[in-house]
Amino acid sequence: MEEILLHLAGGLSQAMEPLNFMMIILGCALGLLIGAMPGLGSVNGVAILLPITFLVPPTSAIIFLAAIYYGAMYGGAISSITLGIPGASTAVATVFDGRPLAQTGHADKALTAAAVASFIGGTISVVLFTLFAPPLATFALKFGPAEEFSLMLLAFATFIGLGGDDIPKTIFSILVGLVLAAVGLDIISGQPRLVFGDIDGFLHGINFLVLAIGIYGIGEMLWTLESTQGEVVVHKVKMSLSQLKSNLKDVKTYIGTTSLGSVLGYFVGTLPAAGATPASLMAYGLAKTFSKDPDSFGKGNVAGVAAPEAANNAASTGSMLPMITLGIPGSPTTAILLGGMIIWGLRPGPLLFTENPEFVWGLIGSLYIANFATLVINIAFIPLFVKVLTIPFTILAPIIYILCVVGGYAPTQTMHDVWLMLLFGVVGYLLRKLNYPVAPAVLAIVLGPLAERSLRQSLLSSQGEMSIFITRPISAVCILIAIGLVSYPLVKKFKKKASETAS
Amino acid sequence: MTVRTAEILMAILCALCSIGLMMKSAELKIGWVPERGPGSGAWPFWLSGGMLLASIATIYRWFRGVTPESRNIQPYMTRETVVVVGISAGSIVFLLIATHLVGIYIALFFFLLFYLKFVGRHSWQLTVSMVVLVPIAVFCLFEWALKIPLPKSISEPLFYPIYDLMYSF
Numbered sequence: 025m026e027e028i029l030l031h032l033a034g035g036l037s038q039a040m041e042p043l044n045f046m047m048i049i050l051g052c053a054l055g056l057l058i059g060a061m062p063g064l065g066s067v068n069g070v071a072i073l074l075p076i077t078f079l080v081p082p083t084s085a086i087i088f089l090a091a092i093y094y095g096a097m098y099g100g101a102i103s104s105i106t107l108g109i110p111g112a113s114t115a116v117a118t119v120f121d122g123r124p125l126a127q128t129g130h131a132d133k134a135l136t137a138a139a140v141a142s143f144i145g146g147t148i149s150v151v152l153f154t155l156f157a158p159p160l161a162t163f164a165l166k167f168g169p170a171e172e173f174s175l176m177l178l179a180f181a182t183f184i185g186l187g188g189d190d191i192p193k194t195i196f197s198i199l200v201g202l203v204l205a206a207v208g209l210d211i212i213s214g215q216p217r218l219v220f221g222d223i224d225g226f227l228h229g230i231n232f233l234v235l236a237i238g239i240y241g242i243g244e245m246l247w248t249l250e251s252t253q254g255e256v257v258v259h260k261v262k263m264s265l266s267q268l269k270s271n272l273k274d275v276k277t278y279i280g281t282t283s284l285g286s287v288l289g290y291f292v293g294t295l296p297a298a299g300a301t302p303a304s305l306m307a308y309g310l311a312k313t314f315s316k317d318p319d320s321f322g323k324g325n326v327a328g329v330a331a332p333e334a335a336n337n338a339a340s341t342g343s344m345l346p347m348i349t350l351g352i353p354g355s356p357t358t359a360i361l362l363g364g365m366i367i368w369g370l371r372p373g374p375l376l377f378t379e380n381p382e383f384v385w386g387l388i389g390s391l392y393i394a395n396f397a398t399l400v401i402n403i404a405f406i407p408l409f410v411k412v413l414t415i416p417f418t419i420l421a422p423i424i425y426i427l428c429v430v431g432g433y434a435p436t437q438t439m440h441d442v443w444l445m446l447l448f449g450v451v452g453y454l455l456r457k458l459n460y461p462v463a464p465a466v467l468a469i470v471l472g473p474l475a476e477r478s479l480r481q482s483l484l485s486s487q488g489e490m491s492i493f494i495t496r497p498i499s500a501v502c503i504l505i506a507i508g509l510v511s512y513p514l515v516k517k518f519k520k521k522a523s524e525t526a527s
Numbered sequence: 528m529t530v531r532t533a534e535i536l537m538a539i540l541c542a543l544c545s546i547g548l549m550m551k552s553a554e555l556k557i558g559w560v561p562e563r564g565p566g567s568g569a570w571p572f573w574l575s576g577g578m579l580l581a582s583i584a585t586i587y588r589w590f591r592g593v594t595p596e597s598r599n600i601q602p603y604m605t606r607e608t609v610v611v612v613g614i615s616a617g618s619i620v621f622l623l624i625a626t627h628l629v630g631i632y633i634a635l636f637f638f639l640l641f642y643l644k645f646v647g648r649h650s651w652q653l654t655v656s657m658v659v660l661v662p663i664a665v666f667c668l669f670e671w672a673l674k675i676p677l678p679k680s681i682s683e684p685l686f687y688p689i690y691d692l693m694y695s696f
Contacts (some may be wrong), residue, residue: 079673086550190594192584196541199578203548203571210555210567217567218551246615250608418647422639424662425619430631430665434675442623450616458534458596476570484564 027471028158029379035389039087047088048390052398053405055095059101060409061420065114066340067357068244072427074364075434078178082368083383087390089364090344093357094146097300097337098402102409103140105131112463114300114336117308121321121328128324130202132406136271137326138333139402141282145334148286149293151340154388157377161349164374169481170492172351174502176475179352180468182295185509188302190418197455201465204230205382205472212480225440234445239462240356241428242449245421247456252417268403278327281311282334283338289335294354295344300339307335322414341391348384349374351474352494356463359470366470367435376512435501465487542582559611564571614646624669630679635662 038044058069069092077085100115103321105122119139125134137510167175184191205220208229218225285307290301309332312321343354344361351373353359365372376384402409432445452462488493494500528536549572556566557573562641589597604612618641625634643654669675671693679686 074672076668078675095638190585191590192581192588196578196585199574199581203574203578206571206574213565213567215555215650217555218548218571220551227635236626241620242616246612247613249615416647416649418642418649419653419657421615422642425615425622426635426638426661426665428670429619430677433677434669434673437675439623439627439678442626446616446619446623453612455537458530458537459594460537479570480564488559488564508575 028154031158031385032154033207034382035385035387036500038371038386039389039393041187044084044087044386044390045227045393047080047084048091048397049124049387049393049401051088051091051520052095052098052394052401055092055097056099056102056398056402056405056409057095057412058136058435059096059099059115060413061099061356064096064244064248064424065100066093067172067236067355068240069093069096070357071233071240072424072431074233074445075361075431076254077364078434082365083386085364085368085388086361087394089361090390091331091397093340093361093396093449094337095398097340097396098139098142098333098335099409101142101333102135102406103413105134105138105206105329106410114304114339116301116407117332118329120308121323121325124322124324125326127331130324132267132325133271133274133466134171134329135406136268136403137274137278137330139270139399139406140275141264141278141330141334142286142337142402143399144279144282145286145289145337146341146391146398148283150388150391150395150414151292151337152287152290153341153345153391157345157349157384157388160345160527161374161377167350167374168496169337169478169485170496170499171502172478173475173482174493174499174506175350176471176478178502179471180464181506181509183464183467185512186295186302190459191513193458193460194464197461197464198468201468202236202472202475203340204465205232205469206476210218211477216481221439225444228436228438230444230469231435231441232360232466233417233470234361234429234441235358235448236363236466237428238445238448239452239466241424241431243462245424246449246453249417249421264360271324274326275438278330281307281314281327282330284314285310285331285335286338289338290342292335293339294345300336300343300355303339303342304332304336307331312328344387347372348376348387353467353470356466363470508517528603530596530603531589533603534594535586538582538585538589542579542586545575545579545582548581588687618642618646626678626680628680628684631668631677632662632679632692633682634664 039048054073055066055069056065059066070089073092074089077088080088097114099373101118103123104115104118105126112468122134122138126130183189203218207226209215209227210217216227288307288310289300289303292306293300308321308328308331311327312318315321315325315327317325337338340355340357342429343358346352346354347358351362351371353362362372370376370380370383428445428449432442433439435441452465455464482492483490492499493503550570552575555568556619557568558566560566571622585594588594592598611650618638621641622634625637628634639658639661640654643649643657665677666689669677
């Protein structure tokens with residue numbers, strides 16, 4: 025414990041260094057703006073802005089991107105409340121009570137509750153993160169290639185079992201991501217693979233950013249343009265110091281369920297397929313169940329805003345736990361962060377704690393500061409963020425497209441990748457319209473090279489015996505859980521059928 | 528085209544792509560190579576095989592009417608959606624082609640002009656300021672700060688004086 029506190033103190037002082045502190049403030053403010061804009065969430069912001077981070081050292085870069093992630097979780101509530109459109113899917117549950125509050129002229133109350141609850145969620149989850157990360161990383165040091173591969177299988181299985189999407193389409197999405205990651209030179213023999221039409225551009229492989237920016241930049245904008253064709257009404261927000269004081273007095277009415285939602289959100293966030301959206305919905309359900317007045321939910325109960333906001337913030341921190349300790353991202357945003365770490369020359373996984381402690385603890389320290397900074401920026405600039413929401417899409421869209429095009433070009437500096445990015449964006453949009461989930465593909469393209477390497481290393485060491493994955497205890501446990509997760513939807517279906525025939 | 532038709536067409540297309548990927552992967556060794564483990568094509572081959580099975584499952588579920596999309600006879604894309612999405616995707620295609628021909632900065636100028644003035648119908652004041660400021664911001668961020676040269680094609684010589692100025696600092 026003492027060691028953790030010492031490392032944490034070092035991390036906090038690193039996060040307070042002028043450049044890093046500036047990155048936190050900038051990241052939080054940008055994240056708030058991005059999160060507040062309908063259709064844009066943390067994943068879009070992080071994907072589009074990742075190429076810009078080559079400007080600063082890796083620690084400052086991850087601090088900046090993590091702050092965007094954090095800020096976007098706060099910001100999602102702003103459009104949920106004032107527009108009635110979730111800024112990101114993670115803020116869907118916030119609309120249920122946030123919108124009715126805004127319609128009755130209490131937008132300030134809802135926004136304050138969202139900000140305070142996000143802070144509570146963030147604080148609880150960061151403390152949990154600090155406590156859980158070092159022991160988990162120490163445990164993960166025992167992992168060999170077989171365990172690594174089984175763990176990745178487990179991550180993919182969570183998408184199938186808990187994702188809630190069409191199962192064959194989810195599997196297709198995972199496999200597409202893995203195949204795209206296999207394009208280029210074979211990691212072991214060096215032979216060119218899947219070089220279509222002998223186009224040289226495929227020889228250097230497909231950078232994960234090309235798919236991520238395509239899907240979350242261009243594809244998402246096309247999706248948003250389609251879904252927000254109608255007029256949106258922005259509710260006015262008036263916020264004075266006296267109103268803020270009186271709103272803060274409400275905290276005691278929702279602190280209990282908010283804290284519970286935070287713990288729940290953190291643990292749900294650590295699961296790759298679950299993440300912030302189900303966490304916030306579950307926290308909303310929990311708050312309603314434990315409320316003395318459950319009928320008021322959906323009609324403008326402040327606790328209905330606070331619980332999901334606390335949970336989605338906690339989940340965002342939770343999703344960083346497997347990314348930092350195991351090298352397995354807990355959400356699409358952390359998948360992109362993980363890809364970024366590889367670009368910066370770092371090796372994600374348990375060794376980060378021993379090889380790059382300043383990087384890990386700097387990030388953890390920054391989360392504490394980002395949490396507080398976002399609360400202050402959020403409350404101080406709510407009217408400004410609301411004003412930003414009125415920017416027409418015809419101004420926002422071309423700027424985002426330009427950032428996508430330039431951001432897609434920057435990592436490899438070939439137009440081939442930019443064309444691919446556009447193709448992925450359009451195809452991703454068309455597939456999404458048919459309920460193909462796109463997040464598993466992004467996770468898979470990041471994990472693809474790591475998964476293939478660990479599979480081939482395992483098979484080489486076992487002389488082709490697949491039993492290596494079930495004879496090693498940790499690997500066997502992962503495989504068993506993965507099988508359980510994959511069969512879970514089938515069991516659920518059979519149970520439902522059985523109960524239907526019984527009744 | 529209805530959502531129902533779109534789903535089956537997409538599933539068939541996905542199945543065909545999977546077969547194509549399997550064939551492409553099979554150009555390399557997909558079996559066991561002594562002392563080197565699985566051949567280079569094995570990983571993508573079996574993954575593509577999985578994609579094919581997943582696509583066949585979707586086709587089967589479509590015939591049985593299991594997926595919501597297979598029962599949805601609403602249009603896959605309304606006329607308004609085709610226009611909105613078409614303008615956006617088309618303008619990006621234009622931006623990329625123009626980047627190949629005249630370089631990104633001139634392409635950005637026309638892209639922004641089109642999007643802001645003709646799609647957004649914004650004022651000339653806003654359009655002109657954006658058309659001028661955005662390319663300058665992109666240049667400063669990427670070329671100056673990040674040292675990433677963006678494609679300029681035939682417009683490259685126009686930037687020589689700017690480079691001279693930049694590197695004289």
